[in-house]
Amino acid sequence: xxxxxxxxxxxxxxxxxxxxxxxxxxxxxxxxxxxxxxxxxxxxxxxxxxxxxxxxxxxxxxxxxxxxxxxxxxxxxxxxxxxxxxxxxxxxxxxxxxxxxxxxxxxxxxxxxxxxxxxxxxxxxxxxxxxxxxx
Amino acid sequence: xxxxxxxxxxxxxxxxxxxxxxxxxxxxxxxxxxxxxxxxxxxxxxxxxxxxxxxxxxxxxxxxxxxxxxxxxxxxxxxxxxxxxxxxxxxxxxxxxxxxxxxxxxxxxxxxxxxxxxxxxxxxxxxxxxxxxxxxxxxxxxxxxxxxxxxxxxxxxxxxxxxxxxxxxxxxxxxxxxxxxxxxxxxxxxxxxxxxxxxxxxxxxxxxxxxxxxxxxxxxxxxxxxxxxxxxxxxxxxxxxxxxxxxxxxxxxxxxxxxxxxxxxxxxxxxxxxxxxxxxxxxxxxxxxxxxxxxxxxxxxxxxxxxxxxxxxxxxxxxxxxxxxxxxxxxxxxxxxxxxxxxxxxxxxxxxxxxxxxxxxxxxxxxxxxxxxxxxxxxxxxxxxxxxxxxxxxxxxxxxxxxxxxxxxxxxxxxxxxxxxxxxxxxxxxxxxxxxxxx
Numbered sequence: 001x002x003x004x005x006x007x008x009x010x011x012x013x014x015x016x017x018x019x020x021x022x023x024x025x026x027x028x029x030x031x032x033x034x035x036x037x038x039x040x041x042x043x044x045x046x047x048x049x050x051x052x053x054x055x056x057x058x059x060x061x062x063x064x065x066x067x068x069x070x071x072x073x074x075x076x077x078x079x080x081x082x083x084x085x086x087x088x089x090x091x092x093x094x095x096x097x098x099x100x101x102x103x104x105x106x107x108x109x110x111x112x113x114x115x116x117x118x119x120x121x122x123x124x125x126x127x128x129x130x131x132x133x134x135x
Numbered sequence: 136x137x138x139x140x141x142x143x144x145x146x147x148x149x150x151x152x153x154x155x156x157x158x159x160x161x162x163x164x165x166x167x168x169x170x171x172x173x174x175x176x177x178x179x180x181x182x183x184x185x186x187x188x189x190x191x192x193x194x195x196x197x198x199x200x201x202x203x204x205x206x207x208x209x210x211x212x213x214x215x216x217x218x219x220x221x222x223x224x225x226x227x228x229x230x231x232x233x234x235x236x237x238x239x240x241x242x243x244x245x246x247x248x249x250x251x252x253x254x255x256x257x258x259x260x261x262x263x264x265x266x267x268x269x270x271x272x273x274x275x276x277x278x279x280x281x282x283x284x285x286x287x288x289x290x291x292x293x294x295x296x297x298x299x300x301x302x303x304x305x306x307x308x309x310x311x312x313x314x315x316x317x318x319x320x321x322x323x324x325x326x327x328x329x330x331x332x333x334x335x336x337x338x339x340x341x342x343x344x345x346x347x348x349x350x351x352x353x354x355x356x357x358x359x360x361x362x363x364x365x366x367x368x369x370x371x372x373x374x375x376x377x378x379x380x381x382x383x384x385x386x387x388x389x390x391x392x393x394x395x396x397x398x399x400x401x402x403x404x405x406x407x408x409x410x411x412x413x414x415x416x417x418x419x420x421x422x423x424x425x426x427x428x429x430x431x432x433x434x435x436x437x438x439x440x441x442x443x444x445x446x447x448x449x450x451x452x453x454x455x456x457x458x459x460x461x462x463x464x465x466x467x468x469x470x471x472x473x474x475x476x477x478x479x480x481x482x483x484x485x486x487x488x489x490x491x492x493x494x495x496x497x498x499x500x501x502x503x504x505x506x507x508x509x510x511x512x513x514x515x516x517x518x519x520x521x522x523x524x525x526x527x528x529x530x531x532x533x534x535x536x537x538x539x540x541x542x543x544x545x546x547x548x549x550x551x552x553x554x555x556x557x558x559x560x561x562x563x564x565x566x567x568x569x570x571x572x573x574x
Contacts, residue, residue: 011436012347012348014347014388017351018354018358018388021358021384022354062437066437114347114351115350117354119358119361
């Protein structure tokens with residue numbers, strides 16, 4: 001059984017380290033987790049170009065530009081026409097979505113505030129994404 | 136507007152007339168010499184011993200200005216209580232000129248107070264402020280019978296309107312001065328507001344920066360907690376040691392992120408501390424400059440700006456670190472907004488110890504400032520950006536106040552000086568700060 005592939009996109013590497021630590025022993029319906037990491041939107045798009053089997057993207061928004069994260073959403077949903085991969089926005093900001101990116105909101109599975117994310121929340125959303133991906 | 140009561144001798148009535156409000160009172164020195172010359176001229180032309188400009192006040196009337204003449208019985212600033220039925224009181228009470236050729240020949244005027252001074256003939260005109268209230272009168276008096284022809288009367292009336300023009304000018308100047316005062320006050324308030332705004336912006340920047348380490352800590356702590364809860368169910372040694380490793384791994388991450396959060400808070404505390412003059416201390420200049428760059432890490436990264444602090448990085452001064460940090464925050468903002476236009480660049484800060492000052496050079500490699508703009512950049516509301524309040528990657532300081540605040544802080548709080556030189560390779564701000572601020 002193939003492991004479930006997750007991409008963490010965040011300019012703070014500790015966000016990735018934390019995600020890896022929390023998920024490393026997770027096994028859901030027999031599937032293990034395979035976590036990858038990029039620290040900017042551009043690299044994330046590059047990664048997604050060559051990996052068609054990513055089941056979940058945990059995405060920061062403000063990285064090399066203020067809306068770098070939204071560009072990843074745009075690429076995945078509109079250019080690659082990929083609706084299968086779950087996308088969760090993990091951001092330090094709780095601010096409003098800029099108007100020009102509002103249309104992308106439909107393509108997002110959820111927002112998680114960094115300060116409200118407990119290990120249970122993270123585990124829960126990974127399991128949910130696995131269920132959805134293989135349904 | 137105030138008022139005073141005058142006695143009109145002709146019908147023996149008391150009349151209330153308007154006078155100018157207290158705060159608008161004419162400052163005597165401003166017009167005195169001009170008006171005195173005018174009165175000297177009038178007394179010569181009219182061939183009278185006495186030519187006067189009288190000022191009406193609440194309860195009296197005073198000799199505001201007078202001609203120089205040996206036979207002039209009046210003295211400057213001499214005052215006479217109202218209600219005695221002076222010639223001038225009638226002019227003011229009836230709002231019209233008065234001519235008395237010889238008081239001794241008139242039943243009404245024969246016992247008026249000026250007769251005692253031998254001033255038996257009188258010609259006078261009212262003088263008004265632009266708002267219609269009375270300043271007083273202009274008048275000529277003589278000790279012998281006088282009748283003046285129309286030409287003389289017109290001349291005195293015209294002299295009166297010259298005085299009214301002076302009064303109008305005086306009021307206009309007064310209003311202008313008030314507007315300027317109000318503007319200066321507004322400017323001071325704006326500077327204060329802008330200084331507060333910088334602190335608020337800094338706070339929201341820190342709040343964002345701190346979310347990541349705190350968020351990581353929260354998730355990690357809850358993860359460790361979960362592992363620990365399962366601890367009692369562990370049966371074999373291998374799982375036990377694996378669990379300990381997991382906890383250890385989490386603790387390292389937790390520690391690192393809590394330290395990052397603490398350091399962000401302390402750098403915020405450092406630059407936002409009370410900016411009062413009493414908050415001076417001995418500190419390493421380079422450390423504070425670095426903290427400012429650290430607190431603006433987010434803006435610098437978004438705008439692809441890197442920086443270097445060099446020179447005498449050990450140098451300490453006795454000064455106010457909070458305001459100094461604000462100066463650097465503004466200079467960095469200025470470079471990003473107007474030097475780099477959000478397209479990236481390099482900022483270098485060079486610290487040098489001179490015999491009695493700390494010289495700090497702040498350089499960017501942006502597009503520089505044109506020579507004819509250089510002298511204006513420290514003026515309030517001056518901005519080169521055509522579009523006010525345009526955002527560049529999270530920064531917005533096109534109020535035109537940034538460098539004005541810098542100059543204000545450097546000069547009045549830090550007791551130093553700042554100048555700017557520039558060419559097409561970038562702008563350079565040179566700060567000269569005293570090694571010790573004398574409180």
